[in-house]
Amino acid sequence: MTSGRSSRGGAPTTEGVSRTASAKAPERGIPEATVARLPVYLRALITLSDREIATCSSEELAAAAGVNSAKLRKDLSYLGSYGTRGVGYDVEYLRYQIAREIGVTQDWPVVIVGIGNLGHALANYSGFSSRGFRIVALLDSDPARHGEPLGDRFIRDFADLETIVREHDVAIGVIATPAHAAQDVCDRLVACGVTSILNFAPSVLSVPEGVDVRKVDLSIELQILAYHEQRKSAAYDADALTEPEIAAAVVESA
Amino acid sequence: MTSGRSSRGGAPTTEGVSRTASAKAPERGIPEATVARLPVYLRALITLSDREIATCSSEELAAAAGVNSAKLRKDLSYLGSYGTRGVGYDVEYLRYQIAREIGVTQDWPVVIVGIGNLGHALANYSGFSSRGFRIVALLDSDPARHGEPLGDRFIRDFADLETIVREHDVAIGVIATPAHAAQDVCDRLVACGVTSILNFAPSVLSVPEGVDVRKVDLSIELQILAYHEQRKSAAYDADALTEPEIAAAVVESA
DNA sequence: CTCAGTTTGTTCCCACGTTCACAAACTCCT
DNA sequence: AGGAGTTTGTGAACGTGGGAACAAACTGAG
Incomplete structure (x- = not known):
């Protein structure tokens, strides 16, 4: 178990207290950048x-995932020692370990709010x-859409949100509404107990502490x-100019 | 005017040489993290x-964009000195400067390949x-879809790609195909001269040097x-256990 | 003009992330 | 068994990013 540790963080500058409340002591702490890559590794493993x-070796898996092999090994090392030196990684075993770490071995009920063009696409997306x-519910505030079949569900009234969330114990909500409605929908989701939100609306959401928001824009x-792309073109232009011309252009633009 | 002054850059830490070759000398180099936030600032400015x-002050704009004000000021400082101390930023002026820096003051022709559910949503998305x-073309390899109207365009054959790219001088392509088709489509796009690709397919694309790929998954x-979300629940579970029990659970899972 | 108040632009420092390089640990062949 | 070859896991160096804090530069009142 290499109880060593050390070296990480090093300076406990603003911590000091920490032991105050309850848990939070060990905080296995997988870096955020690593967490974002784990699903990529998982997909590569599923393909293999x-x-x-x-x-497979770290070199092969890294190639399949589109990253550097040293980075892959370091990422995996945060989960534990699941490889064998001189051999590589057992695909099935590693696949299970990553899936477990991410949490996709369990079932996650999700609600989608806002069934426009994007909502339709999401509802039909097999990757979910x-x-x-x-997907336990597709919600929209437009009565004209209620009852419309979509995937293996029907579009329901956004007013049913609370019932649905409580009934299915929903933790994750997807917002695919127009921008002007997003904050309201978000507030309603949070009020019902949803603590993770994926936001496709082009707006900045504000949420209380403890709620995670990821945005796709x-x-x-x-x-x-x-x-x-603009800089690529600009590079050509710059090549076409002599140095004095560049200087002149810079002054001119100021 | 402020002719001389400059003060940009400041610390020439790792530079020193720099003046060596021809171009590439200035390399205004806006950090990638900053580039990713500029569109957010732009949107906030448009709202204002x-x-x-x-x-507006940096504080106000930062709030609208959902970032820390120090970070906002530092980001903007990479573009130049567009604010006035003691006053703030002129909304219209800053808006134009950011738009110009990003390159959205010019027109960018885009092709979308793969008109399934997601392709439909993208074609109708007003944010583009x-x-x-x-959007200069919607392409799909399925003959059954050719000619179908969508937005203000018709779906066309993917085989027309090269003609369209050359005719409209397309630099940006969007891939919304199934995963198994994505690399082929990507190769075709690159072969036609497309140098920026937005990939919605769940697959890792490999492209030659000089081609940018961003993925949305x-x-x-x-x-x-x-x-x-799993860790939030785990925190509860941990609270319910005494420390020895946690240790036991950890050993068990290893 | 001077002074108090405001807000930007920049510097400094710390934390995080990436990459290199290598010891440790395994397999396989002789 | 032993040594050559392979591959992981990790320590250390380096680069990027974030945030606090402050000097510089402005406004406006007296």
Whole structure:
């Protein structure tokens, strides 16, 4: 078990207290960056598993996941020592361990709020159900949509939210409404006891402590690409100019 | 005017050389984390602008964008000195400067490949067109879908890709196909000269140097939420156990 | 003009994340 | 058994990012 530890963090600057309340003492603490990659590793392992590959090296798995092998090994080391030196990783075993660590070995009931174009796409998305996420309700505030069949469910009234959340013990909510409705929906979800929210609406949500929000913003992703694309073109332009011309252009733009 | 001054950059820590070769010397280098936030600031400024607010402080803008004000000021400082001390930022002016820096003051033709549920949602998404992104083609390899109207376009054959890309000088492609088709589509896009790709398919794309890929993966986002959700529950469980019991449980699971 | 009040731009420092490089631990062959 | 070859797990160096704090630069009142 290598009780050593040490080296991590090192300076307990703002901690000191810590032991105050109850738990929180060990805080196994898998870094956030690692958590974000675990699902990628899991998918790569599932692919290998489907191809009936029993064992793989960190190099192979890293290639399948699109990362550097040293990073992969360090990431996996936060979970424990699940590999064998000189051999590699057992695909099925590692797959199970990662799935357990992420929590996808259990069933997660999910509600989707806002059944427009995106909501339809989400409701039909097979990637949800295949990873332990079960859509228990599709909610919309527009009465014209109530009762409409979608996937293996029917669209229901957003007013039924609280009943549904309590009945199915829902912890995760997906917001796919227009931006102007997102904060209201979010507040309602939180009030019902939902503590994790995936937000597709282009708006900043404010939530109380203890509630996690992740946002997916299509427009922002495109803008980031546009920025880099613009710089690629600018690099060409810069090559076409001599240094004095660059200096002149800089002054001009100021 | 403030001709001289500058003061940008400040600490030439690891630079020193820099002046060596031709271009690449200045390399204004906005940090990636900052680039990812600029679209958020832009959206916040547009909201303020719509409310006819002429000026705002870093504190106000930071609140609207959901970030810390020191971080916001530092981010903006990479673009230049666009604020006035003791006053704040001119909303319209800053809005324009950020839009120009990101590149959304110009028009970006975009093709979407794979018109399933998600492709439909993307084609109808207003956030694209409102930020300078113009969808010039919706492509799918399924002949049954060709000619189908969607938004203000018709679905066309994927085989037309090269013609369309050359005709409209498309630099950005969106992949919304099933996972198994994504790498092929990606290769075709790259071969036609597309250098920025937004990938919605749950697969790792490999591209040559110089091509940017960003991925949006709904399933991964949910899994990250599930991980944190699981730990919240685990915290409760831990509270219910005494320390020896925790130790026992840990050993057992290993 | 001067002074008090306000807000930006920047510096400094710490925490986090990435990568290299290598010892430890395993397999396989002779 | 022993040694060569392979691959993991991790220590250490490096780079990036975040936040507190403060000097610089502005406004406005007297």
